[in-house]
Amino acid sequence: MQDTVTPVLLGADLNCYSMARAFYEAYGLVSRVFGREELGPIRASRYCHFTRVEGLSDPAVCRAVLLHYAGTEPGRTKLLLPCTDEYAAILIQEKEALEPEYILPQPSRDALALFEKTAFYRLCGEWGIEVPETEVYEGSISPARAMESGRRLGFPYIVKPSSSIVYWHHPFADMQKVYLVHSAQEAADIVNRIYASGYEGEVLAQRYLSGGDSAGYVLTLYFDREGRCIARAAGRVLLEERTPRGRGNYAALLSVPVPPIAERLEEMLHSVHYRGFANFDLRENGPGGKLLPLELNLRQGRSNHFLTAGGINPAILLCEDYILGRHLPRVDMTAPLLFRTVPFPVVYRYTEDRVLAERARELHRSGREGNPWNARSDLIGNPRRMLYLTMHNWRERKKFRKYCAEERGI
Numbered sequence: 111m112q113d114t115v116t117p118v119l120l121g122a123d124l125n126c127y128s129m130a131r132a133f134y135e136a137y138g139l140v141s142r143v144f145g146r147e148e149l150g151p152i153r154a155s156r157y158c159h160f161t162r163v164e165g166l167s168d169p170a171v172c173r174a175v176l177l178h179y180a181g182t183e184p185g186r187t188k189l190l191l192p193c194t195d196e197y198a199a200i201l202i203q204e205k206e207a208l209e210p211e212y213i214l215p216q217p218s219r220d221a222l223a224l225f226e227k228t229a230f231y232r233l234c235g236e237w238g239i240e241v242p243e244t245e246v247y248e249g250s251i252s253p254a255r256a257m258e259s260g261r262r263l264g265f266p267y268i269v270k271p272s273s274s275i276v277y278w279h280h281p282f283a284d285m286q287k288v289y290l291v292h293s294a295q296e297a298a299d300i301v302n303r304i305y306a307s308g309y310e311g312e313v314l315a316q317r318y319l320s321g322g323d324s325a326g327y328v329l330t331l332y333f334d335r336e337g338r339c340i341a342r343a344a345g346r347v348l349l350e351e352r353t354p355r356g357r358g359n360y361a362a363l364l365s366v367p368v369p370p371i372a373e374r375l376e377e378m379l380h381s382v383h384y385r386g387f388a389n390f391d392l393r394e395n396g397p398g399g400k401l402l403p404l405e406l407n408l409r410q411g412r413s414n415h416f417l418t419a420g421g422i423n424p425a426i427l428l429c430e431d432y433i434l435g436r437h438l439p440r441v442d443m444t445a446p447l448l449f450r451t452v453p454f455p456v457v458y459r460y461t462e463d464r465v466l467a468e469r470a471r472e473l474h475r476s477g478r479e480g481n482p483w484n485a486r487s488d489l490i491g492n493p494r495r496m497l498y499l500t501m502h503n504w505r506e507r508k509k510f511r512k513y514c515a516e517e518r519g520i
Contacts, residue, residue, distance in 0.1 A: 115433060116186050117141040117425070118176070118212065120201070121193030122149040122160065124451065128415040128482045129191060130157035132425035135418070135487070139425075144175060150502070154494035156487065167196055167279075173204045180211035187433055189213045191410070196275050198409040199225055213432050215335070215386040221408055224382075227272045228312055230406050237378045239371070242395075242402055243317040246272070250305050256297035259315040266292045269300050272312040280307035286354040290318060319393045319402065323350045324463040327392040327401055328363065329372055330411055332424070333384045334431045334438065339376045341422050342368045343443035345413070348461045348470060349452070352513035358391070360413045361506075362457040364466060364473075365420055365447040371401050387411075387424070416449040419480020448473035449480045452506040460514050 117133045119126050122145035130141040134157040143152060143160045146167065152158045161179075165171045180188060190212040192198040201208070202216050223229040231241045245259050260267060270288040271277035282303060291297040301313050319325060326347035334340050345363035350356075371392065379388055389411035392401040410417075410424055417424050420443040430436045448470050450457050457474075461467040473479055483502060489495050 111137045111429065111433075112139060114187055115139060115429070116183060116188050118179070118188050118190045119143045119158075119193055120166070120172070120191070120197035121145055122147060122152050123193060123412065124151045124482060125410065125412040125414060126193040127151040127155060127157070128413075128418070129193065129410065129424065130155065131415065131482060131485050131488070132418050132423050133157070135485075136423050136425045137429065142179070144179075150498060154492065154498060156492065156495075157485075167200070169200045169203055172197070172200050173207055176208055177211060187213065189215070189428060189432065191215070191428075193409070195225060195407060195409070196278075198407075199275055202408070215428055215432055217382070217384050217386060217408060220382060221384065224406055224408060225273060225275060226311070227270075227314060227405060230403075233378060233382075234403060237374060237381075239374050239378065240395075240400070240402055242268075242319055242393075242404065245315040247301055247313040247315065250302045251298050253294040253298045256291075256301070256315075257294035259297065260294055263315060263317045266290050267297070267318050268314075268316040269297055270314050270316065271304065271309065272314055276311050277304070277309055280304075280309045282307040284354065287356070287358045319395055321394055321397060322462050323347050324461070324466055325394040325397075326350070326360075327366070327369070327394075328360065328411060328413065328416075329369070329375070329390040329392055330414075330417060331372065331376055331379065331388045331390075332427055333379065333386060333388070335385065337380060337383055337385065338440070339380065340431075340438050340440045341417075341427055341443075342372055342376075342441075343417050343420060343422060344368045344372070345416055345449060346466070348448075348450075348463075348466055349457055352510055352517075360449075361452045362448065362450040362461065362470065363413060363416055364469060365416075365443060365445060365449070367444070368442050369401050371403070375403065387414075413449060413451075415480055415482035416447070417443065419449060420445045420447045446473060446478055447480060448478065451482060452510070453503045454479075456506055456510050460510050 133139040143158045328345045330343045332341040346366045348362035351359040387410040389407040391405040
């Protein structure tokens with residue numbers, strides 16, 4: 111396969127690095143990576159050949175760059191994957207133009223609407239899948255309007271954009287992925303700042319499901335080229351990232367059995383002829399309550415090394431399915447596993463649920479864990495990569511110490 115296949119990845123974050131690692135470890139393949147900037151996760155990696163492209167988030171630029179690159183490697187099979195929502199949307203939009211040159215394990219254009227959380231929630235409603243109670247704002251609001259939401263949803267409640275892709279194109283000071291608002295004035299101020307930035311999509315007010323980080327879950331499904339869901343994996347969140355823009359990303363997970371809601375979500379996506387990876391964020395509706403979906407990512411998740419470490423390498427799934435054309439059996443991830451992207455002392459110290467923290471320590475001590483950064487084939491004899499990993503671990507310790515101290519009022 112080394113002489114005939116090239117993985118082509120869009121992005122430069124940890125999602126991208128984890129996928130490149132998966133292809134390298136499975137087949138010895140070095141991935142061609144295109145991004146707007148060479149970010150730390152892929153820098154000095156043996157797994158990636160990076161090309162910087164200014165304006166890559168413009169669909170016309172992205173299409174032109176990819177078609178030009180395809181012409182430089184005639185005869186090779188090129189498997190094209192996005193590593194952010196933005197690139198996932200572009201590849202779905204440009205799928206017909208790119209398919210003569212690339213294999214794209216992506217859903218059809220009909221799935222584009224699901225990048226909007228409001229459209230995803232409507233589809234869930236059609237399938238009888240409960241989501242957190244939500245209101246929709248279509249422009250600036252008054253404190254009185256925010257108070258109406260507070261009476262219905264309760265304080266505190268969540269404020270977040272319906273379209274994350276559009277939202278991040280309109281940066282402003284103290285921007286966050288989601289906001290937990292405690293008063294009507296705070297809610298109105300945040301909504302109005304979002305719209306003042308130039309964002310024109312819908313903004314959601316949503317009931318807050320309490321419970322800390324460990325009330326969160328992640329579910330990944332893989333639909334093959336025939337539309338069969340052939341791989342499923344679920345994890346329980348131990349620890350989320352703590353920076354304002356990173357909150358909601360997972361710093362540590364524990365593997366758990368695939369929950370019952372997976373069956374309905376699988377049926378729902380099958381009804382829209384879904385293909386490729388689907389990654390769901392879920393949250394408990396109260397301690398020990400049912401799991402409610404919060405978001406759908408139309409791609410593999412940032413924590414996709416969780417799959418690789420658990421015995422379901424996503425690169426093997428893709429290559430066996432789309433390149434070798436094999437009819438793969440259905441598999442659920444069942445291996446007991448701790449997944450982490452931060453040093454273990456950070457996981458153990460800052461995981462609030464001490465029962466889960468002790469379980470994480472057992473798995474860590476027995477070596478049943480996965481960390482995308484700890485790739486021996488990328489570290490041994492690679493001092494630049496070793497230095498980056500050392501600095502990464504130092505920054506993570508410092509970051510959690512700072513933000514967790516602020517949360518606890520220390």
